[in-house]
Amino acid sequence: MLKKNNIDRSWVFGIVRAESAFIEDISSPVGALGLMQVMPKTGRSVAKMIGLKNFKKSKLRKAETNVPIGSAYMKMMLDKFDKNTVLATAAYNAGPHRVSKWLPKKTCIEEPDVWIELIPFNETRKYVRRVLYFSNIYDWRFKKPFKPMKERMKSITPKNKKVIAKLSC
Template identity: 35%
Template sequence: MILISESNMKRIYIYILIFLIFTGTIGVISFFPLKYYGEIDKISKKYEIDREVIYSVIKIESNFREHVVSHKGAVGLMQIMPSTGEWMAKSHNLPYSKKMLLDPVYNIEIGTLYLHYLMDRYDGDVKKVLVAYNAGPSRLEDGSWKKFKETKNYLIKYKIAKFFYRIRLYFK
């Protein structure tokens, strides 16, 4: 479970309320798409990661832009660092090339495989998993992630995205 301060939770609920007031159902559907539903459903079951977790990470990392490459070199929907992608692929006997990370389904599989690895490493503690995914395991373990506003915001964005994806997937 992710622990967020009461003041931050109030802020999250205010954002959700404002979003719902101004966009309604159509806004939720368009702002929180269910692209790659069949593929994500299959990959979710294969690696035992909830679909709303996968969708939320994709929403936060790339906003479903398939071919985006960050200034740090992270690639694709789930913003996989090439070194992480290569490591995950090789450790699971999957083919790998940096170019393959631009394939949406392959990117989702490698990203979900990494989430699965982090879930095992951190005993299912979603907050630790998300911090490690965003800032890196070493920053999680030495506590330096707390200095990064980006990572704190990542956790808030995750809560919001997961809320909406849980609703979207419930009615799918």
């Protein structure tokens, strides 16, 4: 499923580690379920999109259902936010509508580390940092070449995507 969605395995493992610490049948106080802490409503709609038959909320507690749905949702967030893993990670946690509101309104590019520090939700800010940290650890564990953090963190562009020279910002 990860290869099919063309998403970084280390990033998925980073999300799983941050969401559930690899506890398969975990549930959150707000109702998110399983390894990737998928909300049942999101699970149902993503299951339909990826052609997963006989979806039941209880199946989100099993890796064979949860991971394909969670990784497909990650891919949706990645596509929505122009392959920017920082924005996609924040959207996975806080929702894409919130992340869209947090994008810079002016025409300047924002550095991703600054953008992360400006996330208004403490939980999401810490979550994004943890996922980036865990993703680097999984790169190392999977014997992937070292990737500097700046390669993982694409610049944050304004909502309207009209960018002017950085020097004039």
